[in-house]
Amino acid sequence: MNYSIKKILVPVDLSETSLNALDAAVRIAKKHNAMIRVLNIKEHSFYPEENGRLYNDFKKNGTDVLIALTNTVGHAEDLDCEFIHKEGHITESIIKFSRAEGCDLVVMGTHGASGYREGFIGSKTYDVIRFSRCPVLTIPKRKFNLFEKVLFPVRPVSGAMKRYNIACHFLSDNAILDVLGLSYLKLERNTAILDNLVDGIKGKMEQTGIKIQTGWSRGNSISDDILEHSQYANPDLIILASSLDAISKPDFIGPHAQRIINRSNIPLLTINEYRMHEFV
Helix, strand or coil: CCCCCCCCEEECCHHHHHHHHHHHHHHHHHHHHCCCCCCCEEECCCCHHHHHHHHHHHHHHHHHHHHHHHHHHHHCCCCCCEEEECCCCHHHHHHHHHCCCCEEEEEEEEECHHHHHHEEEEEEHHHHHCCCCCCCEEEECCCCCCCCCEEEEEEECCCCCCCHHHHHCEEECCCCEEEEECCCCCHHHHHHHHHHHCCCCCCHHHCCCCCCEECCCCCCCCCHHHHHHHHHHCCCCEEEEEHHHHHCCCCCHEEEEEEEEHCCCEEEEEEEEHHHHHHC
C-alpha cells in the first residue's frame, strides 16, 4: 500500500516548539488536504493540595487557549482541525491515539513545556520516535516554512532509497534532494550502487520538478558526517531512517540515529522502518 498523508497528529502544550509543530502540520495538511488532530495530554502527577489547585487552574486556562487556537486554525485555513484532551502518560497516550485513529504522521516539537536541555531532545519526543508506527516529524525551536532542501543520508546498498515514497510527500515542488552516501571507503562499486539507487527514483522526481544532487560523506562516523554535512549544506529537513544503524529491533534506535536526534537543530523526519512494516 502506498503511503499518503490523510490524518496528522500534533501533540501540543503551550510551549514554543509545540506551537511551531502545529504551524508545520498546517502547511503539510493544506498541501495534502489532510485532517489535523490536536492532542493535549494532562499527565497524572502528584501535587500538594494548594499547588495542585493552582496547577489545575493553569491547565484549565491552557486548555481553553488551545481549544480556541485549534478552532481558529481550522476556520482560518479551512481544515478539518479537531482538539482532543486526554489524561494519562504522555508518550503512551500519543502512541495509543495515533494507532487507534490511524494517523499517518505525528508532528511534534523537540521539547515541550517541561523545558529545554541544550544538546538533548525531550524525553517524551524521543520515546514517541522509538515507538511510533508512523513517521514522526520533529520541529525545533525556530520555525521552518517550507522543505525546499532535504538531506537524505543513505547507505549505498540495495533498497536504500525505498523510503523515498514517504520522503517525497514532504518536499516542496522544485525542491532539492541532497542524497548523502555513507561509506567508510568510497569504492567504485559503492558509487555505482548510489547512482543506480538515484536513477530508480528520477522518474518520480521529474513529475514535480524536484532536483537531485549526490555526494559522499567524509568516512568518519555516520552521525558525525551527517551532522557536519548539515552544518554547511543547511537543509530544511533531514530524512532519518532507522536502517542507518542496520538495526533489527522495532523499538530500538541505534547510536548514530540517537546522536543525530539529540544534536540536530534542523527538523527531522524519522522513519522507523521496522514498525512501518506494520503500517504499510
